[in-house]
Amino acid sequence: MKSTTLKLASGLALSLAMAACGGGSSGNNTPTAADRTAATTQLGVEANRSRSGPSAPLTPAKPDNTTPASPTAPALTPAAASHFLAQATFGPTAASIAALTASSKADWINAQFRKPQTLHRSFIQSVASQLPGGSLTEDQVYESFWRQAATGDDQLRQRVTFALSQIFVISMADLSIVMRPAGVASYYDTLAQHAFGNYRNLLQAVALHPMMGIYLSHMRNQKENGNRVPDENFAREIMQLMSIGLYQLNQDGSLKMQGGHPVETYTHDDVAGLAKVFTGWSWAGPDQGPQRFNGNLADPNRDWTPMQNYAAYHSTSAKSFLGTTIAAGGSGQADLKVALDTLFEHPNVGPFIGRQLIQRLVSSNPSPAYVNRVAAAFANNGSGVRGDMQAVIRAVLLDPEAADNGSAKKLREPVLRMANWLRAFNAKSASGRFQIHITDDPLYALGQSPLHSPSVFNYFRPSYTPPNSSLSAAGMVAPEMQITGEPSVTGYLNVMQYVIARGAGVAREVQPDYSAELALARQPAALVDRVNLLLLNGGMSSTLRNQIITAVNGMPMPQPTATNAAWVSQQQHNRVYMAVFLAMASPEYLAQR
Template sequence: MIALRKAHLRHYFCVFCVALLSACSGQNDAPKTDSPAPIQYQAPPIINTTSASFNGPRSNYTVTISNTEINVIDNVGSDGNNHLATSILLLKFSDISINLGISSKAGTIASADLASLIELYIAYFNRVPDAEGLAYWIDQFKAGMTLDQIGESFYAAAILYSTQTGYSATMSNADFVKIVYKNVLGRPTPDQEGLTYWSQRLDNGTATRGTLVRTMLTSAHTFKGDATYGWVAQLLDNKNIVGKDFAVSQGISYISPLDSITKGMSIAAAVTASDTTVAKGLIDALIGLSISNPTQPSPAQTARFLQQSTFGPNSSDLTAVSNLGFKNWIEAQFNVAQTLHRSYMDTTAATLPKGLSDLNQNHFFESFWQQTVKGDDQLRQRVGFALSQIMVTSFQDSGVANYPRGVASYYDTLNTHAFTNFRQLLEAVSLHPMMGIYLTSLKNQKESGTRVPDENYAREVMQLFTIGLYKLNPDGSYVIENGKPVETYSNADITGLAKVFTGWSWAGPDKTSTRFYGGSADPNRDWLPMQAYPSFHSSSIKSFLGVTIPAQSPANPEASMKIALDTLFNHPNVGPFIGKQLIQRLVTSNPSPQYVARVTAAFNNNGQGERGDMKAMIKAILLDVEARNDPSLSNAGIGKLKEPVLRLASWLRAFSAKSTSGFYRITNLDDPLTGLAQTPMRSPSVFNFYRPGYVPPNSGIADAQLVSPEMQITAETSVVGYLNFMRDIIANGTGSGRDVKPDYSAFTPLATTPDQLVDKVNLLLMANQMSSNLRTQLIAAVNSITIPASPQTAIDTAKLNRVYMSVYLTMASPEYLVQK
């Protein structure tokens, strides 16, 4: 049916990139989601004459203001619907307050003077102003205090918070100028001439530290339009714009003074000379975004939701989600019992001549595809599959491949803890023997003579499983110092942490050296958590990530492990680092900073004070405005290339594929020409099949400054391999001996009405996102297959061919290949 010439193949490969660029984000209405029981607060809101205090963070509330009242609705907790008088000027939440009078107050002074006040915050603290503080200084300015005098007061405050600002009363004039250069001019390293000039003005008394800043601010603005230094003035202008939006337009102040500095600095740090969107995204995350939803999700909206939360829509799930609504369906999925892959392996082993030793990878694949196609716990499975590409172990490792039941157990571990707490997940992964084999922490020994602890797991648990290479802001952007991202850890941290992961080896009834080295094998050691062997554990000082575990006597591996995992779990990077990757795996390759920030907030606090709640993070990802609002299909920015496993899974589920043997014998799919270039749990390295930040070189995706992780396993060979693979299996089935065959019985009756046939395929495979042009082409192609008048066998064959054609051309289209 298909034979692609090389030129056609190159054209098709290019279309992948074009298709991904057309992935989009929209701001249309999204389907209504049912609300869970509200969080119960200990006390109701406190409402006074001019202020009202609420129990939750601002993003939990919808605030609307009219000429007659202020309406504050708690969307999460028990604060309810509050109708407030317009005399209220301050709304206090658990994280920030909103000054409703600041905009009017700011209008009572000249805009240039307002900008000058905001710039003092930038110059002295490199942060956005808080509304309460800005309101105070506006009053002081109107009372006759000059900007220079206010600057002196700012300098005095900066010294009080020297740890955050870098200022101190004892610093040299040159060091003072260097900080102002960084804050005002965006230049961490000043030129020597400028440094000397401004330092001398302080040295000879021409200026004070309180007044010099104003002079330097004025000087910075003179660069506007300059070919070399015009960016300096633009950067200052952009910080002013964001500062005004934060304090005046939104009226925001942090409740904590320290937050006002540190978090205000994070927002200012996100501003560049050419972009303010990241900083404004952080502000949006504080305010929260409301979603206007129709009464019931449409079939298309439901199918799109299922593309993100399952291995693909089928008719029964479409009905279930439509009846329950998104939130209630998610809550119901949290309660669906898990089916263990290990149990399948044990049951299978009981039928084999040599029992467990006869198990192989294919038995795991059977279990994987059975649950993928038929399993009721679809959300758990989809999240578990995503986690398997973050916390990787792989059959491609020869040591791991010896324990297929162990790999099944490891995959069970990911599925189990997909719905618990990230801290529990991290510990379960760290102690699983398959991870111990894969990243060589099993049988890792303490230092002795020239031997040092194996550093493999210590490195990867930081780099890939928890905190990443660079410090992150809550929105996933890098923390920048001196113009460069700040590294999260050093080689010394790896060395210190490696000592923690010494003294762990196979589980069993004793802790002898024989068992540590692998002798006296317990029959269940391939899935039981590794156990501690104190005699092999380093008892020396262990320092990492700012934490020091003192020397131990006797050695205490469990205590060391707890401190290490607690330290990693509580690192501020974990929320944005893991949250963004899960967004990429489930929803979109290029989430906005505010989307990441909202998911980070859910990870940091589930609304009840718990950090790391996986359920809260999953809900935040799938119910976010960017996930649920209908996409505008012509715009770039949202969507992801469907990885091969998800393409096959969506076909199997959409067409109710059944196994002749009952075992779903789909085996290794690694080969890019005869398979899919991807097999579950067969990643080529610990870095997964593809990196989360992968950018296809010399592509439109690169030009648009986007990423497309899945493109890393997309090349001419895999494109043609996928097309030929699907051409074959759509009609004939897949797996060993064509064991797994689709059921088209619900589609063949529509073959005589091609438009209805295409529309049904469109719903299940593309969530009704097929363009009118593609739909027209598919209908024409289906119509080109003539249905004869007789005999019945020829009629049935023609109808099936029409179904095959509609399915194949849909799955071969770039529009299908991009999940939007």
């Protein structure tokens, strides 16, 4: 990787990647308006089409009442299988592509629904016995994430869980959270547990998890008393971010308008009324005394046991929100049920949550018809059940728009790029541990870490669009662009150039298996075609393919002799490194189809 050829190629890759991501950026990592044309082209803009998002007053679209299309199961090519697996998993492998071509998408999804959940908390607690004093840190949470992303069998569950973690956000950037790694792992397990269940149960599990209680401050939230009012943080965010959004929506995700303005879903009075519901909740335990409520009694399981309600601290006054009134005198549990049922039944939930799942798995700018089909699956799974996450996931992944790989749909976020590389080349660790720790530094790492966003709004908002860009002018969004700029692109390329050749993690113990690629080192076209299938899902343009083949051919490949085995091996590896690096640095890779 030290050759002049590769250094020149790296410079070219940086230029191409910056073009794809929209040019340079200021020091705060927000993209500038420069060079947006390339980004617009890569993200498949249709200039005459406007799209609206659920949390920003974009152009309203006419409601779409099209009946959801029945999914079909045509025979899959390797490229189609790879394309699907890029959406439904942390990345395709040669084995998973081969298996899917012998099956169907629907059968694969059903098989994934049946796979047992792998628990992160159990893993990190097993690792604790290997650590000095048995002390866990955030590093073990990251390790468990990367281990499961790279090697886990329940790929669909874990991929959907990662998407949910970007909607139902807690973050180890918060000092009160990072000191509780087992609790964080448990929270992630809770999302995974309900990923294939019902959204109503997911909402309750999130609301009562102690990590969410700490993060959004409704743990130990007390009833009104004189000048004291209940903390409103969680009440606001459970509506704005986790259920109904800021503005009323049609079922296709378009904004409902009144007098030329979007209609807000809630007022401050709604927030204040709902906040009373989330009073009296604190640590679980065998009693409801003030000592336990205030956290002075350290139950060993409290970081992952759902919070309990303490009647002495719960507001018993009447509570009004979103057109619902809870009569005075209710218990904490009864009030919570009414509140969560009200949110669950709100007509916004299907399009609001459905659109975000589409964005995280498939496309930043789904058509109104696509959103409508997913919202319809949320409203009714075909058997009269609302909120069935399995029905929603099927609708997201089996939709005709998801199968269309004709144009780029979303910018691959950095965590998914790294996971894609780990899986594509069957990365393994001799110890079985994937000690890839925090990666959110944009200059020297990926610019993103799981469960470490800077705020409850994730690393990027679903409605973000680069200002003063052609994307913005076209009414489109590009959420991942919010963390994309010159520092982050440079950091990503530096990291990938290093790990592709040397491995990842502590002591570079996580190593890729390039044996299949090394066997093709003397056949540049075949090598690039394999990389294309594993990384670009068979969608590489002939121009990019020829460019990478030319770069690989430019690296001398000597015939083996009795004395040059080391040199031959090094050149074989360099050719593989070159092909993989240039593919992962290309605009065509960064903009996922």
